[in-house]
Amino acid sequence: MRNAFVSSLFAAFCLLTSVADAAPGIALEGGRARETAPGQTVGAGYVTIINATATPDRLLRVASPAAAEVQIHDTSMQNGMMQMRLITAGLSIPANARVELKPGSMHLMLVRLAKPLVTGNSFPVTFEFERSGRLVTQFTVESTGSASATEHR
Numbered sequence: 001m002r003n004a005f006v007s008s009l010f011a012a013f014c015l016l017t018s019v020a021d022a023a024p025g026i027a028l029e030g031g032r033a034r035e036t037a038p039g040q041t042v043g044a045g046y047v048t049i050i051n052a053t054a055t056p057d058r059l060l061r062v063a064s065p066a067a068a069e070v071q072i073h074d075t076s077m078q079n080g081m082m083q084m085r086l087i088t089a090g091l092s093i094p095a096n097a098r099v100e101l102k103p104g105s106m107h108l109m110l111v112r113l114a115k116p117l118v119t120g121n122s123f124p125v126t127f128e129f130e131r132s133g134r135l136v137t138q139f140t141v142e143s144t145g146s147a148s149a150t151e152h153r
């Protein structure tokens with residue numbers, strides 16, 4: 001019963017959003033990845049997730065043709081060492097908030113790259129949200145040499 005109710009609500013919502021295409025929702029800004037050296041199979045990606053709605057959402061998973069797997073990682077300092085932790089339960093996106101995935105903080109790990117990431121190139125990344133569904137954004141590859149380049153090897 002509840003499912004039927006939810007899906008009819010969802011259908012009504014889709015109908016509404018298809019009419020009002022300027023409806024606020026989740027937006028992705030500043031998608032970028034770090035260039036990788038030849039032979040390097042793991043890359044790092046960053047993006048800002050903006051929730052302009054009054055409803056919290058949750059980032060469930062991320063995928064890209066550029067890598068076999070895209071993981072969400074968190075970074076913390078443990079005894080002066082930078083540690084990364086895989087976030088498997090999704091990432092909660094509060095209402096009216098900006099969640100920044102950036103160097104030294106939460107970030108995306110592109111695992112088993114299809115090919116090296118070359119500065120200036122770009123590739124699509126798909127984000128799947130619990131409420132907002134799928135959003136695709138382009139990540140631009142930037143050169144390393146910026147701070148916290150030791151975060152990933």
Ligand SMILES: [Cu+2]
Binds near residue numbers: 073109
């Ligand atoms: Cu990582």
